[in-house]
Amino acid sequence: MSLLNPKKELEREALITNLLKEKGLSITAPRKLILGLLLKEHGPFSAEEILHSLPKNSCDQATIYRCLNQFVEVQLVNTSFLEKDMAHFEYNDPHHHHHHIICRICKKIESFHECLMEKIETNLQRKGYKDIQHRLEFFAVCETCAKG
Amino acid sequence: MSLLNPKKELEREALITNLLKEKGLSITAPRKLILGLLLKEHGPFSAEEILHSLPKNSCDQATIYRCLNQFVEVQLVNTSFLEKDMAHFEYNDPHHHHHHIICRICKKIESFHECLMEKIETNLQRKGYKDIQHRLEFFAVCETCAKG
DNA sequence: ACTATTTTTGCAAATTACTTGCAAATCAAA
């Protein structure tokens, strides 16, 4: 694939490197592989999916978890708990803020690029979704912790 | 506590029994204990917290998980994934729809009885929260699964 | 480039929330 468009590939490489540098993370092969994958194929992936999408033996499972946790810590990646026994990870592109809907039965995931609940639920109903529930959680640093 | 107001206690008992019946669940001691706790003390609890809040040896850990899963299935209880390694459970009162904010650092949980994101974030800022993020996930049955 | 210091990785073993098999206890309907 990189052979088809060497210029674009170099751009991507530079982007990945810059993102890591901006966040104060050193540039390593596993980190470039994982972040590169999340940039190219976007959508929430489980650690296992990431492991199997990368070239065989290019990166250990433990390394994937460690890198993903670091990415989440610096808010380069977001975590979803769409399925209760497994976290999903996705590149946190500040210009493409969105949310997800997962079917309770088949687990198919779709994206929503709007951010108003009533609108979203109406759209979901139009799309044929039934028995819609949502869960909205905020994460922040509280006043006490911000001072201490 | 039940000694202080036997009438209220009977009402609560009846409420619990009714809720279970409405959802087609049989009335058992563990189910009454767990649902009773979630009704009395409201707020998201982990399975472990529930286990330790109940009278010693009144209910096994496995039973707690089994009951909670059944409650979630019939939408009597909601699940939150406020902390990544542990689910939290809360009574799903349709008349008190709300959401939560957890501090990234001290893990303190507060509730929000509004349901519009901009309003909520503004309120959070006023309350002194910093570095606010939110995560909104929808769960539903997709058109294909609703037909099949 | 080379070296020293720090950080990260791979591997294998550990952790832990959660689940499950099964026999005994409990529940619901008659």
Next chain:
DNA sequence: TTTGATTTGCAAGTAATTTGCAAAAATAGT
């Protein structure tokens, strides 16, 4: 009651995620 179906407790199992440690790679200074 009786009886058949459901649920529970206990103990063992499962699976996602984490961790200890020695080797490998990255960074900073020369």
